[in-house]
Amino acid sequence: MDNEKTCSLCGKPLSKYGNRKIKDGVLCRNCIKAASPWLTEEAYEKLSLDDYRKHLEYRELNKEKLKAFEAAKSIAGKYSLYLDEKDQQFLISKRKDYKKENADVMSLDDIREITIYEERYLDGNDVDICFDMKLKNDQIGDVCFRVNEFPGLIRDSEEHKAALDLALSYLDAFENEDGLDFEQAEGESDE
Numbered sequence: 001m002d003n004e005k006t007c008s009l010c011g012k013p014l015s016k017y018g019n020r021k022i023k024d025g026v027l028c029r030n031c032i033k034a035a036s037p038w039l040t041e042e043a044y045e046k047l048s049l050d051d052y053r054k055h056l057e058y059r060e061l062n063k064e065k066l067k068a069f070e071a072a073k074s075i076a077g078k079y080s081l082y083l084d085e086k087d088q089q090f091l092i093s094k095r096k097d098y099k100k101e102n103a104d105v106m107s108l109d110d111i112r113e114i115t116i117y118e119e120r121y122l123d124g125n126d127v128d129i130c131f132d133m134k135l136k137n138d139q140i141g142d143v144c145f146r147v148n149e150f151p152g153l154i155r156d157s158e159e160h161k162a163a164l165d166l167a168l169s170y171l172d173a174f175e176n177e178d179g180l181d182f183e184q185a186e187g188e189s190d191e
């Protein structure tokens, strides 16, 4: 069997687009459907096929965790934050119907560091506001997303202020949780 042409997990022929490289193979578009949306390309590249199988098992268990998840508090945005204070858990989802999406339920204890930063476009002054969480979670190490709905904000515009306010309100929601202890940094990125 030619490893370059077939999916390492299901063995079906790979399509031209939508495949993901892993450490010891390639996954087809269909086999990555059930994966966490927070897995970045770099995260995939570090996974072995066995790691990925474990990830899928984790995703199945997540469905059970979601059934018990009760969002007592939420902050709406392009990505919405839902907090289950009773169980000290949270999730972040682009969709209202986060159960259908099987959004990853994460523990507040997993938060190691939160950074809000501006990403500046190389060819101008436009920026995006990014919210980045480093987690000590063995399946998802990093949750990073653009806070503004549409890319490219003009600095000090209304939209820019609104996006920054939203990012800070996510941060406040986490900070208001008792006993939560993580490093916090605010900065700028020129990437």
Ligand SMILES: [Zn+2]
Pocket (backbone or CB within 6 Å): 007, 008, 009, 010, 011, 012, 027, 028, 029, 030, 031
């Ligand atoms: Zn496959």
